[in-house]
Amino acid sequence: MRYWTVLRLFWSTAIAAELEYRINFAIAFLSSSLNLTGSLFGLFLFYRTGYEFEGWTWPEAMIVLGVFTLLQGFAATCLVPNLNRIVDQVQEGTLDFVLLKPISSQFWLSTRTVSPWGVPDLIFGGAIILYGGSQLHLHWFDYGAGVLPLLCGAMILYSLWFMLGAMSIWFVKIYNVTEVLRGLLEAGRFPMVAYPATYRLLFTFVIPVAFLTTIPAEVILGRGEPIWLWGSAGLAIALLAIAHQFWQFALRFYTSASS
Numbered sequence: 001m002r003y004w005t006v007l008r009l010f011w012s013t014a015i016a017a018e019l020e021y022r023i024n025f026a027i028a029f030l031s032s033s034l035n036l037t038g039s040l041f042g043l044f045l046f047y048r049t050g051y052e053f054e055g056w057t058w059p060e061a062m063i064v065l066g067v068f069t070l071l072q073g074f075a076a077t078c079l080v081p082n083l084n085r086i087v088d089q090v091q092e093g094t095l096d097f098v099l100l101k102p103i104s105s106q107f108w109l110s111t112r113t114v115s116p117w118g119v120p121d122l123i124f125g126g127a128i129i130l131y132g133g134s135q136l137h138l139h140w141f142d143y144g145a146g147v148l149p150l151l152c153g154a155m156i157l158y159s160l161w162f163m164l165g166a167m168s169i170w171f172v173k174i175y176n177v178t179e180v181l182r183g184l185l186e187a188g189r190f191p192m193v194a195y196p197a198t199y200r201l202l203f204t205f206v207i208p209v210a211f212l213t214t215i216p217a218e219v220i221l222g223r224g225e226p227i228w229l230w231g232s233a234g235l236a237i238a239l240l241a242i243a244h245q246f247w248q249f250a251l252r253f254y255t256s257a258s259s
Contacts, residue, residue, distance in 0.1 A: 006103060007111055014081075014113040028117035032073075036124050039065055039189055046194075054193045059135035061191060064217040066128030067150065068188045069121050071212055074154050075182075076118025079161050082110055084178065086165035096256050106247050110162065129220070138220070146220035149229060152236040153212040157185070159239035166243075166250045188213035211235060 018024070043065060047058050056064075086109055089095040098105050133143065164178050184207050192200050192214045203209040211232045218224040 003103075003107060006107075010112055011114045015116060018116055024117060025119075029120045032120035032124055035072075035121075036069065036128075039069070043190070046190075053191050056191045056193065057136075059132040060217070060221060062132035062135075063129050063220055064191050064213050065189055066125045066132060067146075067153075067213045067216050067220075069125030069128060070150065071125075071153060071157060071185075071188070073118040073121030073123075073125055075157065075161075076121060077115055078111075078118075079158060080118075081113045081115040083158075083161045083165040085109075085112075087168040090168045090254070093256070095254065099251070099254075105251075106162070106244060109165075110158070133220070136221070138222075142220055142222055145222070145224075146216050149211075149216035149219045149224070149232050152232040153216055155236040156208055156211055156232075156239055159236070159243040162243045163246050166247050169250045169254050185209060185212065191217070208235060 043058075043061055046053065047061070052058070053061060086095075089098065089109070095105075098108050101108060129143070160181060161178065164181060184203075187195070187199075187203055188209045192203060192210045195203065200210075204211075215224060215228050215232055219229060
């Protein structure tokens with residue numbers, strides 16, 4: 001309960017501060033609209049001549065894009081404003097003050113602020129999933145089934161991002177690596193069958209992009225195999241544990257800026 005109270009205080013003050021610049025929401029909404037238009041146009045280029053990704057119709061491919069947009073909104077709302085600042089905390093020495101607080105440093109660094117400017121992507125992502133589902137006559141329990149793999153995808157994305165941020169203790173300028181991760185995750189806009197077999201293996205077993213978008217979409221469509229769903233949950237839990245242990249290991253090498 002103490003952590004929930006702290007989280008509520010964190011987010012209420014962060015949102016109050018961000019809403020002082022309300023024009024930013026309009027800019028974020030416009031930016032999300034343009035990004036979504038570009039994504040839909042890129043998907044349309046594949047389907048305009050009657051071509052289909054193997055086993056994926058246009059509405060089904062839209063659900064994959066909707067899941068990707070949801071995760072993009074989650075990243076913009078929770079991950080970017082927090083985890084990208086770990087580098088600054090290390091550079092400026094303010095990580096010292098975080099470590100002195102009577103609260104988990106990983107919790108503080110991961111939840112200290114929240115940005116409402118990712119909300120448009122969350123709205124658009126949900127709208128695309130609902131639209132694609134309406135074309136396929138999906139029921140409410142189909143959407144409900146996709147909640148668990150979506151949460152697992154969010155945890156996987158957080159864990160990977162946090163571990164990259166923690167590497168700033170050794171490599172201070174780690175921004176380029178996080179941008180590489182974001183670039184690789186762009187592959188999640190399309191179903192994995194859109195890529196050659198070698199890339200499918202890469203995006204499934206090396207960089208788990210498939211667990212972020214394709215597998216949740218398959219579960220929503222009612223054709224997800226239990227082994228992949230359990231694999232998604234297992235991977236999410238394992239990566240969360242690894243991220244925590246990696247942070248504890250990294251702190252052993254942190255040299256306080258004030259001593």
